[in-house]
Amino acid sequence: MYSWIWRHLPGPTVVRVLEAVVLALAVVALLMFVVFPWAEPKLPFNNVTTQ
Amino acid sequence: MIPRVEDDYDDEYYDDDDYYDDEKPAAKKDDLPPDSLARKTVRGVGEALITMGLVVLLFVVYEVYVTDLLSAAKQEDATAALDSEWSSNVVTPPPADPNRKSQLNLIEGKAFAKMYIPVFGNDWKFSVVEGTTDKHLEIGPGHYKDTAQPGEAGNFSIAGHRVGKGAPFNDLDLLESCNSIVVQTQTQWFVYRVLPMSSEVQGWATNPKSKEAACAGVAPLSTTLGEVYAKTVGQEIVVPSQGEVIAPIPHQVGATVPADKQARLLTLTTCHPRFSDKQRLIVHAIETKSYPVADGFVPPEMTGA
Numbered sequence: 001m002y003s004w005i006w007r008h009l010p011g012p013t014v015v016r017v018l019e020a021v022v023l024a025l026a027v028v029a030l031l032m033f034v035v036f037p038w039a040e041p042k043l044p045f046n047n048v049t050t051q
Numbered sequence: 052m053i054p055r056v057e058d059d060y061d062d063e064y065y066d067d068d069d070y071y072d073d074e075k076p077a078a079k080k081d082d083l084p085p086d087s088l089a090r091k092t093v094r095g096v097g098e099a100l101i102t103m104g105l106v107v108l109l110f111v112v113y114e115v116y117v118t119d120l121l122s123a124a125k126q127e128d129a130t131a132a133l134d135s136e137w138s139s140n141v142v143t144p145p146p147a148d149p150n151r152k153s154q155l156n157l158i159e160g161k162a163f164a165k166m167y168i169p170v171f172g173n174d175w176k177f178s179v180v181e182g183t184t185d186k187h188l189e190i191g192p193g194h195y196k197d198t199a200q201p202g203e204a205g206n207f208s209i210a211g212h213r214v215g216k217g218a219p220f221n222d223l224d225l226l227e228s229c230n231s232i233v234v235q236t237q238t239q240w241f242v243y244r245v246l247p248m249s250s251e252v253q254g255w256a257t258n259p260k261s262k263e264a265a266c267a268g269v270a271p272l273s274t275t276l277g278e279v280y281a282k283t284v285g286q287e288i289v290v291p292s293q294g295e296v297i298a299p300i301p302h303q304v305g306a307t308v309p310a311d312k313q314a315r316l317l318t319l320t321t322c323h324p325r326f327s328d329k330q331r332l333i334v335h336a337i338e339t340k341s342y343p344v345a346d347g348f349v350p351p352e353m354t355g356a
Contacts, residue, residue: 001098031106036113041185047328048220048321049183049195049210050294 114215118189122217125190129162130178137237155200155236157181164201166192166209167233169353170226177219179234183210192219192319195297201234201317202241202341204310208297208318213325213332220321223332228285229266231352232317232336238344242352243317243336244269246285268339276314279303283316287333288323296320296333314338 005023009016155163162178169175183193192211199205211220226232228251232243244265247255252271255261261270272280282302289296297318298304315338323332342350 001095001102028109031109032113032117036110036117039110040114040118044328047291048188048212048331050289050291050296050320050331050333 116215118215119217122189122191122212122215126178126217129180129190130165133162133165133178140237157194157196157200159196160187160190162191163194163236165235167235167353168226168230169233170230171222177211177217179209188212189216191217198297198318199299199315201236202239202315202338204313204315205299206297206301206316206318207234208320210320213321213323220319220332221325223319223321223334224286224323226286226334229260229263229269231265232319233350233352234317235344240342240344240350241338242340242342242350244339245334245336246283247271248286249284252284269337272314272337276312279306279308280314283314283335285335287335289331289333291328291331293331296331296335301335 006016006020009019011019157163159182160180162180164179165176166179167176177191179192179194180187180190181194181196183195187193188210192209195208195210198208201207211223212218213220213223226245228245228247230245232245234241234243246269247261251258251260252273255271255274260266272283279300283300287296295302295304297320298306299313300306300308301316301318317336317338319334319336321332322328323330340350340352342348
């Protein structure tokens with residue numbers, strides 16, 4: 001998977017490294033701001049109230 | 052990150068190097084078995100597992116640190132809104148009234164009071180919002196709807212996160228009997244003191260601690276208010292379904308005690324143990340003092356302990 005992505009990144013190595021970093025950051029941001037906030041309420045360990 | 056290292060190895064590092072060019076790399080490349088389907092599959096599965104592990108680690112970072120940042124911004128907004136509300140509408144402090152009733156207009160999701168726990172340090176302060184849904188608790192400690200208001204007879208109950216989201220109640224287990232919890236509304240300060248722990252109830256009168264200034268007005272409620280309060284102690288750990296801990300008289304849901312006979316309690320709830328929601332950590336405190344809010348006045352309990 002990772003080598004496939006690497007092979008498909010255009011440009012010389014330096015540019016590819018930059019692209020890879022940007023790609024990784026984009027994935028992290030997507031997780032942090034979209035996926036995790038969505039998944040969090042579905043997980044049980046954050047309940048602090050009594051019923 | 053991983054592919055970068057892998058390919059640098061082949062393309063750049065070694066190929067450009069004269070020393071290696073002659074012997075090793077060529078031989079090495081030929082030694083590798085062909086990229087069979089099985090190889091690809093195994094590698095793909097391995098990479099997927101590593102990726103999932105990283106995602107889980109990232110989620111922990113999100114829970115423990117990133118939600119703190121997000122909540123800090125929300126808490127700041129709520130505090131700013133509360134401050135501007137307090138400075139814009141002029142209210143005179145009500146006269147001391149032993150039977151005071153609820154007087155705050157509580158709106159869900161809006162802060163209505165500030166809370167301080169001096170033993171946690173001067174920087175421990177949170178604006179308390181109305182409501183205890185996930186959304187409310189992201190902003191800060193949340194007041195259980197339909198429980199008493201600050202200073203009112205009954206049980207002023209607040210829930211707060213223990214981990215992440217600002218973790219206001221992270222150290223709740225460290226509170227000891229007689230520690231003060233100060234609540235400020237627009238017009239009044241209320242000083243609550245943590246009740247004696249269950250281990251201290253027996254022999255409280257002879258306990259040297261009970262003579263300390265901080266413990267003035269603090270005694271096991273069963274001795275001062277009767278058996279109906281026997282289960283109301285400084286700290287308890289209950290299962291999540293035990294909503295009776297926030298009843299006007301904790302653990303006595305059906306009790307019919309007139310409001311003027313009820314203690315003015317404060318109850319804090321959070322999850323327990325840390326990182327789990329298996330149980331709830333409960334702290335009960337009793338109001339020992341109140342002061343009208345005045346310019347420049349800070350209750351002495353805020354600096355002492």
